[in-house]
Amino acid sequence: MKLGRPVQWQRHSKSGRAEVARLGSHKRPAVVRVQSTEKAEEIVGFAQERGWKVIVAVEPDQIEDLSDLRKLMTTEAKPEIKPRLPPKISGNDYCPCRSGKKFKKCCGAAIATPGA
Secondary structure, eight states: OOOSSOGGGEEEOTTSOEEEOOTTSSSSOEEEEESOHHHHHHHHHHHHHHTOOEEEEEOTTSOOBOHHHHHHHHHHTOOOOOOOOOOOOOTTSBOTTOSSSBGGGTHHHHHHSTTO
16 A cells, blocks of 8 residues: 555546645645634635635634635736737847848848838
């Protein structure tokens, strides 16, 4: 018997490597420890609004642990990434057609003098 992560947390990709289930999912719920029931109810409601699965433990004599909840909140707040534009080609750069000539003497010449 192999020791390691529980079987329910692992998935195997096509490459054969084990992948860990997403935090906040049914297979890997976020684990949170708080000191009061009011805070626990607030966290459960917050997680249900976002569709996260959480396990909340109320332990008044322990230090609060909200690290999994913070991880979920930071992954949710990532801004949209805009696609990057291709780099601008100046006249002294080599031509992207791979002719070996400078852009201004190759494909850039047709742009500079249209109809010629």
